[in-house]
Amino acid sequence: MRLRLPVVQQRRAGTIASTAAILLLLLSGAPGPRPAHAAAPGPRGAHQVLADLMRKEPYLVHPGVPAQMKVVWQLTATDTCRIAWGTDTACALGSMRTSEYGPDHQHAFTIDGLAPGTKYHYRVTQGGVVRRGSFRSAPAPTAAHLKFFAYGDTRTYPAVHDQVAGGVLATVAADPEYQTFDLSAGDLVNDGNLESDWTGQFFSPSYPNIRGEMANLSILSAMGNHEGTGALFAKYFPYPFVAGRYWSFDYGPAHVVVVDQFTGYGAGSPQHQWIAADLAATTKTWKFLLLHEPGWSAGGGHPNNTSVQTVLQPLCEQYGVAIVFGGHNHYYARAVVNGVTHVTAGGGGAPLHTPDLGYPNVVTAASAHHFCTVSIEHDLLTLRALTPAGAVLDSFTLQRFGPVTGATAAGPAGPMLARPEPNPGRGTTLLRFSLPRAGRARLEIVDLSGRRVWRTEADLGAGAHEWRWDGRDGAGADAGAGLYFVRLVTPWGTRTQRLVRLR
Numbered sequence: 001m002r003l004r005l006p007v008v009q010q011r012r013a014g015t016i017a018s019t020a021a022i023l024l025l026l027l028s029g030a031p032g033p034r035p036a037h038a039a040a041p042g043p044r045g046a047h048q049v050l051a052d053l054m055r056k057e058p059y060l061v062h063p064g065v066p067a068q069m070k071v072v073w074q075l076t077a078t079d080t081c082r083i084a085w086g087t088d089t090a091c092a093l094g095s096m097r098t099s100e101y102g103p104d105h106q107h108a109f110t111i112d113g114l115a116p117g118t119k120y121h122y123r124v125t126q127g128g129v130v131r132r133g134s135f136r137s138a139p140a141p142t143a144a145h146l147k148f149f150a151y152g153d154t155r156t157y158p159a160v161h162d163q164v165a166g167g168v169l170a171t172v173a174a175d176p177e178y179q180t181f182d183l184s185a186g187d188l189v190n191d192g193n194l195e196s197d198w199t200g201q202f203f204s205p206s207y208p209n210i211r212g213e214m215a216n217l218s219i220l221s222a223m224g225n226h227e228g229t230g231a232l233f234a235k236y237f238p239y240p241f242v243a244g245r246y247w248s249f250d251y252g253p254a255h256v257v258v259v260d261q262f263t264g265y266g267a268g269s270p271q272h273q274w275i276a277a278d279l280a281a282t283t284k285t286w287k288f289l290l291l292h293e294p295g296w297s298a299g300g301g302h303p304n305n306t307s308v309q310t311v312l313q314p315l316c317e318q319y320g321v322a323i324v325f326g327g328h329n330h331y332y333a334r335a336v337v338n339g340v341t342h343v344t345a346g347g348g349g350a351p352l353h354t355p356d357l358g359y360p361n362v363v364t365a366a367s368a369h370h371f372c373t374v375s376i377e378h379d380l381l382t383l384r385a386l387t388p389a390g391a392v393l394d395s396f397t398l399q400r401f402g403p404v405t406g407a408t409a410a411g412p413a414g415p416m417l418a419r420p421e422p423n424p425g426r427g428t429t430l431l432r433f434s435l436p437r438a439g440r441a442r443l444e445i446v447d448l449s450g451r452r453v454w455r456t457e458a459d460l461g462a463g464a465h466e467w468r469w470d471g472r473d474g475a476g477a478d479a480g481a482g483l484y485f486v487r488l489v490t491p492w493g494t495r496t497q498r499l500v501r502l503r
Contacts, residue, residue, distance in 0.1 A: 051127040053077050055105070056203040056236070058124045058131055059214035062181055064240050064249035066138035067114045069218070071122060072238070073131075075105040083109045085122040089132070093120075108238070116140040119179070133215035136179045139252035144378045146252040147178045149217070151371040152185025152292070152327030154348035155226050158201045158210065161349030164371050165209035167388035171373060172217070178373065182217055183256065185327030185345055186224025186292040193228035198236060220249075222258050224292040224327065230262065246271055248278050253376055255284035259291040259312070267311055275312070279319035286376055287321045294326030296335035296342040298355030298365040302328050316340045318414060320493050322381060322398055331355045332372075332385045332393050333365035336485060339494035341398065343383065345372050361498075363448060363483075366393040382450075396450030399489065415441070417488040417495035424500035432466045433488050433495070442489040443467055445479070445499070453479050471501060 056074040063070045071083060081098045084091035098107045107124075114120065114137035121134045139146065149168055154161040172178045189197040205211060213219075219237070223245045227233040230245055241247050244263030249256055257278055265271040279287060295308025308324070316324060317338050327346035330353045335342040342361075346353075347370040355365035368387055375382045385393040418432040431443055442457035453473045469486075473479045481503040488495045 051079070052129045053079050053105075053127060054129070054131065055199070057205065057211055057215065058122075058133055059203075060133070060135055060216070060218040061108075061237060061239065062138070062218035062220060062249070062251075063110060064247065066116065066141065066250070068110050068112050069114060069120070069135055069137065070108055070110045070238075071124065071133075072106070072108045072236070073124060075100065075107065075126065078105060079126060081107055081124055081126040083122060083124050085111050085120055087118065087120060089121050091121055091123050102235075104235075106235075114138075117143065119176075131215075134179075135216060135218070136176075138180075141250065141252070143252035144376075145177075146180070146254055146286075146374075146376040147175070148180045148251075148254075148374050149178065149182040149371055150185075150325050150343070150374060150383075151182065151345045151348045152221070152224070152325075153187045153330050153346035153350040154184070155187045155190045155201065155224075155350050157349045157351070158204065158207050159349075160369055161201075162207040162209045163388040164348050164369055165207070165213040167386060167390065168213050168217070168371055169209055170390070171386075179217060181220050181251070182213070182371075183288070183290050183325055184219055184221035184348075185290065185325055186222045187226040187327060187346075187350060188221060188224070188233070190226060191228065192224075192226055192230070192233055195232065198232055203236075220256070220258070220290070222290045222292050223260055223262060225262070242274060244271065246274070248282075250282070250284060253284060254286045254288060255279075255282040256288045256290055259289055261291055261293055261305075261307075265311060266307065272311060276315055279315055279321070285379065286381060287319065289316065289321055289324040291324065291326050293328045294333075294335075294342055294344045295324065296337055296359070296361045297326065297329045297344045298331070298333040298335075298357060298359045298362050299329075300355045300367075301330060301353035304359070313337060313340065317493060317495075323383070329353050329355070331365060331367045332370050334363045334394055334396065335359075335361040336363055336496050336498075337361050339487065339496040341396075343372065345370070345385070347371075364394050368393055397452075398450070414493040415488055415490045415495055417486065417497055419497055420486055420499045423498075424502050426502050427471065429469045429471065429486075429499065429501075430466060431469060431486060432464065434464045435460055435462050435490060436492055437462045439491050441465070444487050444489070445469060446485050446487060447479075448483055453484065 053075040055076045058071050058073040061070045084095040086093035098109050117139040119136050123130050123132045189201045191197045223230050223233050244260040246260040247258050293305040295305050323341045325343050329344050330346045330350045333344040333355050352367050354367050370385050373384050381398040384395045416434045421430045438461045440459050444455035445453045481501050484499045486497045486499050
């Protein structure tokens, strides 16, 4: 079924499509107005026979190794191709002839030896036809800065997904540091068992913004329920799976664990044991989980996934996971549970659901197609949820006290933060907490936007402690009535409680 857009949306979609070529030129740096698929020049007087066999145009799959980038494409028939790459559009660093692999005319090549945080260009030539793209290699492992995107559930309406991808491309054109990757929560197509859905909904040349995004940013996706058996998902996205469809990777200051919810992950299962060991081993300050079905969301389509709540949430608390990215419900929502933020970013193109703000732990939600930008600057993270046109649906910040590793984690108990008293209440609020051992602790009050209203910190001994907040901000002014979050930040993890202040 093809989405019939209202007139205003048709005009907006047309505007995005008309600017796609300009945005792609900005990304690839291709000289002049010659289209990326134009025929390569031949000798004067030579008769060129152009056989464009491209079925799925070149796209990027980050292989989990910082110094590498994989380029993947598919033809309609057997043929050889040539890929070239370099730090400018001449692509003079290397060139390699490729042959198909597997039974379906697929090609792939992994560019290796990349310098950290460097922009590279590539071109793929087949039958005299050239297609171009570019990417930025992963930053150095010691990097403290990173920007990336997150959104999922692009299925069913590729015309809407094309608008979302247009917003992504516009963001990259305005800030090239965002030319990194997109964390996708899955449900890429409506029926992942059908080749026709992959060809028509996700890889079709009719949607230039989707094609431009995939040619210039790596899509790193969890598997969704609409991917069916996962056979075609793994075919077109050959990530370095540990088993099933789960794996992890480092990217500058971030560590991302991709969860396969369609392979057992209950307590004691191989996947659960691997996730625990993987989180314990990483020393990255910023840790993320990427999955499809969220543990805390806002209803309106699918219920909360209780396995995420009972099996994965304890690991997130123990090892200091900052954000769990999910989709499944077709809207944006944010929930906070014991210091772990759960973001539902299911607005990539699927038919929208209506969220219910009354669901447990939900801070905010919005029924709108969207994408998220994530910016890390040392110990601060800022996430913004944006519509394709750039309207802000939500914005918040997180702060990390320092790495939470398996060597220093205090175990499931870790630091404890009691419910504020009184709550709801007026006047002074009693904040009680305990530490597993001596160290520095910080208590802070933040509002719904993530703005820090009040903070205090000190070096404290192991055991129970209490502080009091008089309801005033750092400047001494009354913070006012409303919903706030009390956050305890320690080297062994972060804990959060909700606080309602009355007039």
